[in-house]
Ligand SMILES: [Zn+2]
């Protein structure tokens with residue numbers, strides 16, 4: 001089979017390579033990948049801007065069908081549709097013992113598509129049974145490929161953001177994470193969700209409307225975005241602001257948009273130090289949360305939200321292509337012309 005492999009350190013070094021089909025170890029399953037999404041992390045790996053251990057096949061956002069199981073596998077079987085987090089945790093270290101498996105400190109951690117485990121930009125992958133989640137039949141294979149980013153958002157927004165029914169929530173950045181966060185906030189009962197972005201995001205705003213977002217705000221066109229948010233919140237500010245754009249100006253605006261004693265959620269990483277005045281944190285008595293990856297429970301919640309149609313990820317899938325056109329897929333992501341690009345053919 002062929003896999004899209006990061007062959008060595010450094011920028012580039014990404015190529016479609018012929019590799020052996022994997023065989024499952026006794027506690028693993030063999031998955032035939034149905035769909036695999038290109039993530040910002042894959043772009044960072046391409047440009048040598050993040051952690052990875054080459055040579056490795058990329059791809060950690062996937063769905064697929066189990067086609068073979070190792071002898072010790074007990075809870076899933078051939079024909080089951082499955083998804084999993086990228087990271088296999090050890091269960092033995094301090095972080096795992098205290099419930100933070102997403103921050104497992106084991107040195108030999110297997111991270112699908114990043115380190116010590118070939119990822120889903122290939123026809124087959126092997127995954128340990130204990131990190132697998134079975135996908136309900138009402139969720140399509142393509143939708144399930146968005147379970148990974150959705151689970152990250154669920155951990156960030158449901159586990160860490162104090163959103164109450166009726167709250168006004170501002171989500172900055174209408175990319176995959178922002179549009180998922182907006183839907184999760186709605187599912188938690190937010191009364192009004194406002195998605196902010198820039199003028200180039202106009203087509204993303206259209207998708208936001210499609211998934212039921214009340215208000216979109218172009219902060220480049222609006223002469224006074226802070227006033228607009230105040231007008232939408234009876235002059236008080238948003239109860240919760242979710243920063244999903246990664247832009248410096250958005251981080252500063254988050255502290256202005258949020259109400260006294262409100263909450264700012266940082267979704268994802270900025271990737272660089274920001275010039276930001278944190279005094280607002282003190283003066284407005286704010287709280288702020290960050291998250292990294294997912295917990296096992298994030299996946300259970302994600303699949304329930306998808307199965308019950310409380311969130312709809314289908315409109316976020318803007319492109320479906322075959323793996324041999326990977327360069328086109330990466331280009332769409334890098335030029336910000338796509339929300340989610342899925343590889344759906346691997347031959
Ligand atoms: Zn990802």
Ligand SMILES: [Zn+2]
Pocket residue numbers: 089090091092093094095096097101103104105106
């Ligand atoms: Zn651990």
